[in-house]
Amino acid sequence: MELDLIEYEIEDSIKNKISKVLENLVSKTSAHIVVLSDDAGRIVDIKGKETAEDRSEFIASLMSGIFGAASEMSKMLSVEELDLLQFEGKKVDVIIKAIKPRFLIGILVDKGVALGSVRLFLREASQELEEIFSNIKLVPAKKIKVDVKTLEEKLSRIIGA
Amino acid sequence: MKLKLVYFGSSLAGKSTNVKKLYEILKEKNIAKGDFVNMETDEQRTLFVEMFVSSIDIDGVNVDVKILTTPGQFRLHPLRKVIMKEVDGLVFVVDSSIERKQVNFLVLRETAAVLKEQGEDLMRFPVVVQYNKRDLPDAMPVEEMQVIYNPWDTDFVEAVAIEGKGVLETFVKALKNILIAKTWKE
Ligand SMILES: Nc1nc2c(ncn2[C@@H]2O[C@H](COP(=O)(O)OP(=O)(O)OP(=O)(O)O)[C@@H](O)[C@H]2O)c(=O)[nH]1
Ligand SMILES: [Mg+2]
Numbered sequence: 001m002e003l004d005l006i007e008y009e010i011e012d013s014i015k016n017k018i019s020k021v022l023e024n025l026v027s028k029t030s031a032h033i034v035v036l037s038d039d040a041g042r043i044v045d046i047k048g049k050e051t052a053e054d055r056s057e058f059i060a061s062l063m064s065g066i067f068g069a070a071s072e073m074s075k076m077l078s079v080e081e082l083d084l085l086q087f088e089g090k091k092v093d094v095i096i097k098a099i100k101p102r103f104l105i106g107i108l109v110d111k112g113v114a115l116g117s118v119r120l121f122l123r124e125a126s127q128e129l130e131e132i133f134s135n136i137k138l139v140p141a142k143k144i145k146v147d148v149k150t151l152e153e154k155l156s157r158i159i160g161a
Numbered sequence: 162m163k164l165k166l167v168y169f170g171s172s173l174a175g176k177s178t179n180v181k182k183l184y185e186i187l188k189e190k191n192i193a194k195g196d197f198v199n200m201e202t203d204e205q206r207t208l209f210v211e212m213f214v215s216s217i218d219i220d221g222v223n224v225d226v227k228i229l230t231t232p233g234q235f236r237l238h239p240l241r242k243v244i245m246k247e248v249d250g251l252v253f254v255v256d257s258s259i260e261r262k263q264v265n266f267l268v269l270r271e272t273a274a275v276l277k278e279q280g281e282d283l284m285r286f287p288v289v290v291q292y293n294k295r296d297l298p299d300a301m302p303v304e305e306m307q308v309i310y311n312p313w314d315t316d317f318v319e320a321v322a323i324e325g326k327g328v329l330e331t332f333v334k335a336l337k338n339i340l341i342a343k344t345w346k347e
Contacts, residue, residue, distance in 0.1 A: 040247030042163055057214050057227065058198050065210060068243030076239070148344075152337045158217055159333055160190055 010044065010136060017132050022047040025107070025125045029118050032092065032108045035060050036129070039068065039102045048108075063106040067096045086115070097122055100130050164226045166335055167244060169272050170254030171264045172233030175293040177207055178322040179254060179331070180230050184213045186329055192217055194225075207232040209240050217336075226336065233268065245275050250287040250339035252331055254322075255310045257292050257300035266309060287338035290317040291331045296324075 010018075022034045026047045033048035035056065041064035046056045071082045085096045093115060096106045105126060109118055147154075168176040187193035194216045200209040212229040231241040251272075255265050273283040290311045292303055303319060311317055316334045320327025 038247070040165065042165075042247070052195075055195060057225075058195070058212065061210075061212060061227065061229075062198075064246070065240075065243055068246065069209075069240055072239040072242060148341055151340060152333065154219070155217075155333045155337055158219065159187070159192065159329065159336075 014132060014136060015045070018045050018129065019047070021125050021128045021132070025121055028121045029107065029109055030113060031118075032110065033059070033106070034108075035063060035106045036099070037064055037104055037106075039064055039104060041065065044103065059106070063096050064104055067098070067104055084119070086119075093118075095119065095122060097126055099126050099133065101133060103129070103133065105129065162222060162224045164224060164249045164336075164339055165247060166226055166228050166250050166252065166332075166339065167248045168228070168230045168252045168254055169241070169245075169268065170233060170252075170293075171256055171261055171268045172206065172235075174233060174254045174256040174261070174265070175320075175322040176230040176233060176254045177201070177205070177211055179252070179291070179293070179320075179328055180211055180213070180228055182322060182325045182328045183228065183332055186325065187213075187215050206234060207237075209237075210244055219340075228332075235267075235271075238271070241272075242275050242278070245272075245279065250335050250342070251283075251289075252335050253288055253290045253310065255290060255292050255306060257294045257306065258297050259299045259301050262301065262309075269310065284313060286313075287335070287342040288313050288315050289331055289335045289338060290315060291320050291322075291327065292317060293320045293322050293327075295319050295326075296321045 018036065022036060022045055025031065025034050031048055033046065035046045036044045037060040038044065041061035043056060043060045067085055070085050074082045083098050087094050091111050092108055093111060094106065094108050095118060096104055099105055105122065107118065107122060168179055170176050184193055184197045192215050194214045197213045199211045201207050207230055209232065210229055212227060215226045215228060217224045217226065229244055231244050253269065276283045292306055294300060307317065316338065318327045318331045318334065320331060322328055
């Protein structure tokens with residue numbers, strides 16, 4: 001039996017819009033990195049100096065993890081819904097903000113950049129992103145032909161089990 | 162295509178051992194990308210998460226599998242919830258030791274509850290059950306464990322993770338089950 005495996009992705013024109021918003025944010029704040037991911041840490045887009053794929057995957061995972069953990073804590077303490085999380089390092093500051101419906105934007109800036117203005121630009125960017133996400137369209141992406149019977153054999157061959 | 166595979170199971174069942182060994186094996190084969198990220202306490206208990214990414218080419222389609230573990234200790238339950246978000250498939254690592262009989266089961270029940278909160282049904286999830294620590298003298302018989310820990314009647318693997326036995330087989334089966342499940346969903 002041949003089956004198609006389909007994953008949905010964001011349409012290209014929308015991707016471009018998102019990309020512009022992030023680029024704009026990087027240039028306004030001189031951020032090291034701006035990452036946009038979903039709440040499970042899957043990257044939608046990333047801009048800045050740190051864009052090596054494997055590391056950025058981890059950064060996005062950890063950001064979503066930290067934010068998720070802080071949200072759980074907020075719930076437990078009956079604090080209002082978590083919107084923004086900020087922490088300061090010796091050399092850099094990190095801000096993570098929720099974007100409706102289920103995305104997160106993380107920004108890493110050098111110490112010395114005024115955080116008030118970073119938060120301001122971040123809010124502007126989130127509004128634009130929320131606008132974009134409110135009328136998002138998904139398109140089918142790459143397909144894999146999956147033959148259920150031979151799939152395991154095939155995987156074993158590729159992975160070498 | 163990006164997939165998320167989570168290893169769950171009771172504390173000390175061997176989740177971290179599995180994932181570390183798997184990383185070594187896949188790194189050797191050049192299908193693990195970048196580093197192994199790891200947050201653990203001084204006693205080598207997983208605090209939050211361990212993860213790495215494996216990148217596999219299947220018929221010309223690049224499949225990135227992010228492999229994560231959950232902390233098994235019950236007090237870290239809130240963090241487990243965070244890691245389970247949007248998971249595509251699971252490996253249930255069961256400690257074969259008779260002493261861990263009850264605690265294995267509690268984790269199964271609790272994981273079902275976590276997924277339910279996220280609107281998912283554990284019983285309809287792509288899962289592989291791994292009976293680990295088969296080398297222990299007090300290991301329960303597999304037939305007995307099948308009844309308690311494999312309500313899916315899904316693939317199971319006997320493993321000695323610490324020696325790398327069954328580690329790769331578990332991963333291949335997990336990946337297979339995820340791909341099949343995705344296919345049926347669409
Ligand atoms: N005898 C035996 N011991 C094992 C095996 N696999 C793992 N262990 C040991 O079991 C202990 C716990 O293994 P971990 O992989 O850290 O367990 P874990 O499931 O990640 O535990 P938490 O992080 O607390 O949730 C370690 O001392 C391992 O060396 C096995 O196949 N046989
Ligand atoms: Mg562990």
